[in-house]
Amino acid sequence: MKIGKVPNTLLDELVIKKMIPRSERVILSAGIGEDFGALDFGEECCIISGDPVTGATKHTGRIAVHVACNDIATCGVAPLAIHTTILLPPGTTEAELGALADEIAGEAGALGVSVIGGHTEVTDAVTRVVISITAFGAARRAGYVTAGGARSGDALVMTKSAALEGTAIIAAEREDALIGRFGREAIERAKSFSMDISVVREGVLAGSFGVRAMHDATEGGVYGAAWEMAEASGKGLIIQERDINVLDVTRDICAYYNIDAYRLISSGSMLIATDRPGALIGVLNDAGIFAAQIAEFTGDAEERYIIGADGTKVRFGQPGADELYKVIN
Numbered sequence: 001m002k003i004g005k006v007p008n009t010l011l012d013e014l015v016i017k018k019m020i021p022r023s024e025r026v027i028l029s030a031g032i033g034e035d036f037g038a039l040d041f042g043e044e045c046c047i048i049s050g051d052p053v054t055g056a057t058k059h060t061g062r063i064a065v066h067v068a069c070n071d072i073a074t075c076g077v078a079p080l081a082i083h084t085t086i087l088l089p090p091g092t093t094e095a096e097l098g099a100l101a102d103e104i105a106g107e108a109g110a111l112g113v114s115v116i117g118g119h120t121e122v123t124d125a126v127t128r129v130v131i132s133i134t135a136f137g138a139a140r141r142a143g144y145v146t147a148g149g150a151r152s153g154d155a156l157v158m159t160k161s162a163a164l165e166g167t168a169i170i171a172a173e174r175e176d177a178l179i180g181r182f183g184r185e186a187i188e189r190a191k192s193f194s195m196d197i198s199v200v201r202e203g204v205l206a207g208s209f210g211v212r213a214m215h216d217a218t219e220g221g222v223y224g225a226a227w228e229m230a231e232a233s234g235k236g237l238i239i240q241e242r243d244i245n246v247l248d249v250t251r252d253i254c255a256y257y258n259i260d261a262y263r264l265i266s267s268g269s270m271l272i273a274t275d276r277p278g279a280l281i282g283v284l285n286d287a288g289i290f291a292a293q294i295a296e297f298t299g300d301a302e303e304r305y306i307i308g309a310d311g312t313k314v315r316f317g318q319p320g321a322d323e324l325y326k327v328i329n
Contacts, residue, residue, distance in 0.1 A: 009318065027141075036071050036137075038144065047075050047137040047144065051218075057128050058172040059194050061103025063165070066198045067218065067267055068133035069111055073200040074214040074270070075144040076207020079135045082108060084118035087130040092122060100129065111200060145206070148232030149213035152299035155277035156229070156237065158244065159202045159284060159291045162222045163261045164268035166324050167250045168194035170257070173328050182252055190249045197268040202289050206272050209283055213273040217266035224263060224319025225271050226295060227304065231318070233273070236303030239295040239316070259323040273297060 025040045036049035049071035053064040065082065072079040084104060088097065097120070108115050113135075150156075171178060171190035178187045199216050206214060213233060217225035222244060230237040246261050254261040274280045277293045284291040306314050 036075055038075075038139070040141065043141055044138050045141055045144070047072055047077065047139055048134065050132060050134040052130060052132040054130055059103065059168075060129050060131050061100045062107045062194060063169075063197065063267070064131040064133050065104055065107040065111070065113070068135040069113060070197075070199045070203070070216045070218075070267060070270075072135045072137040073198075073203025074147065074216050075137065075139060076203060076211070076214065077137045077139045077144065078200060078204050079111065079113050079137050081114040081116045081136045083116055083134040083136075084120075085132040086118065086120040087126045087132075088120070088122045089126050089128055090122060090124055092129070100131075104131075111198070145211060145214050146232070147213050147215040147229050148234075150229060150233035150235050150273035150297045151212060151275070152235060152297055154212050154273045154275050154297045155293045156226060156239075156295035156297065157272045157274060157277050157280055157284075157291050158217075158222065158294045159199065159270045159272070159289055160196065160268050161245045161247045161250065161290070162217070162269060163246065163250050163254070163264040163266050164193040165197045165218075165266060166221070166261075166264035166322075167247075167253055168192070168197070169265070169324060170253055170327050178253065178256070181256060182249070186249050186252070190253060193268070199268065199270040201287065202270045202272075202284055202291070205283060205287055205289075206270070206274075206280065209274075209280055211272050211274045211280065215271050217269040217271060219265050219322040219324075220319025221260070221263040221266045221322065222269060222271070222294075223306070223316055224322075225266070225269075227316060227318050229271060229273065230297065230301070230304055233297065234301050236298035236300045237295050237305075238298060238303070239306045241306055242309045243292055243294045245290065245292060254323075257327050259326055261323075263319065264323040 027038045027040045039046045051067045069079040167190050215225050215229045281291045
């Protein structure tokens with residue numbers, strides 16, 4: 001198999017179909033597009049999600065915390081705690097481990113999240129730092145949002161800009177080459193996008209507002225996340241490419257490496273299905289979070305198209321390998 005997230009068809013056939021819930025407490029289990037599972041604890045349920053960070057070698061602690069906590073936010077509630085696994089390659093120094101722990105503790109603290117345990121080891125099974133974090137949240141028994149709740153006619157609203165995480169990672173990993181091409185100021189700005197990859201605020205706001213479905217855009221980018229929402233909901237989706245916000249420095253870096261910004265890892269952008277897009281966008285904008293409608297769901301699950309900026313209509317399918325791997329591997 002190729003490097004990157006396992007294709008959804010293989011994931012479903014070889015993994016998900018074998019993960020059969022064996023407890024009555026399981027109320028949401030593994031599924032395409034679903035970022036978390038849920039366990040019944042009476043009036044409340046425990047929301048659980050886990051994610052690794054494997055593509056970045058810089059600020060991995062910061063990225064790992066936000067990637068895991070973002071998944072909890074997609075259900076409309078704030079994360080409460082995280083459990084960390086840190087795998088270090090031979091030769092890692094004590095100072096490097098300390099700096100990594102400082103990042104994790106700092107970002108968790110900024111989110112009001114407790115670090116409640118984990119495992120740390122040096123192993124020759126990895127050639128660079130790998131962090132996997134499990135995040136936990138709590139929601140009312142029938143009060144959480146999934147990725148699969150979109151209905152025909154719902155709008156798809158996107159927050160912030162496409163490829164924030166991918167832009168930040170590439171700018172940090174290929175800093176010297178990019179500064180020579182675009183200048184230090186532009187690349188420092190691109191690197192700073194790693195500070196914008198949390199979607200906890202918009203997730204909690206959207207959850208309180210009342211929305212149909214949510215999914216954060218990670219591997220596979222905006223298009224990958226949009227497809228997964230449509231698949232989980234059993235709906236079609238018409239995307240207007242011109243309405244997707246992409247910052248100029250992201251466009252420049254993607255053009256330089258001949259990669260697709262819409263398919264580049266995009267933590268920092270939340271995709272939200274709602275029947276009241278204008279009101280939701282107003283709530284998010286009032287909170288200082290840019291948001292715009294980028295698509296509309298349809299009743300025909302086979303009707304999944306991207307309308308290009310030039311008006312061309314192209315069918316889009318499930319996400320392939322993230323564009324990030326074309327640059328950093």
